[in-house]
Amino acid sequence: xxxxxxxxxxxxxxxxxxxxxxxxxxxxxxxxxxxxxxxxxxxxxxxxxxxxxxxxxxxxxxxxxxxxxxxxxxxxxxxxxxxxxxxxxxxxxxxxxxxxxxxxxxxxxxxxxxxxxxxxxxxxxxxxxxxxxxxxxxxxxxxxxx
Numbered sequence: 775x776x777x778x779x780x781x782x783x784x785x786x787x788x789x790x791x792x793x794x795x796x797x798x799x800x801x802x803x804x805x806x807x808x809x810x811x812x813x814x815x816x817x818x819x820x821x822x823x824x825x826x827x828x829x830x831x832x833x834x835x836x837x838x839x840x841x842x843x844x845x846x847x848x849x850x851x852x853x854x855x856x857x858x859x860x861x862x863x864x865x866x867x868x869x870x871x872x873x874x875x876x877x878x879x880x881x882x883x884x885x886x887x888x889x890x891x892x893x894x895x896x897x898x899x900x901x902x903x904x905x906x907x908x909x910x911x912x913x914x915x916x917x918x919x920x
Contacts (some may be wrong), residue, residue, distance in 0.1 A: 846887040
């Protein structure tokens, strides 16, 4: 009876080796993907930019008036009680309310500018010699155009 067990032992070792090789290959591909998807320390992060745009759009839609600075690097929103300003600070963009406070809303902003648009504000960001634009539509301007 022990003679017949040699083949099954070899098959079980080969099956275990196959499972081990599959797991190792999946682990290396997963690790490679994880390392590539992680931004560097001083690199622009697109998900952080999306959060910045969401916050900017929320305050923009709630504002009564808005203005863009002459150098197109800062934008101000005026609602009934507060003046909120997004302005450059070193390599970041910070949020200042009524001239006080210092909340960093976007790190490593790079090259960007704000421009007036008939429907609201156009945000133009340059990254790796490629321009990305986002349009924030103001409800009052949109309703006047209709």
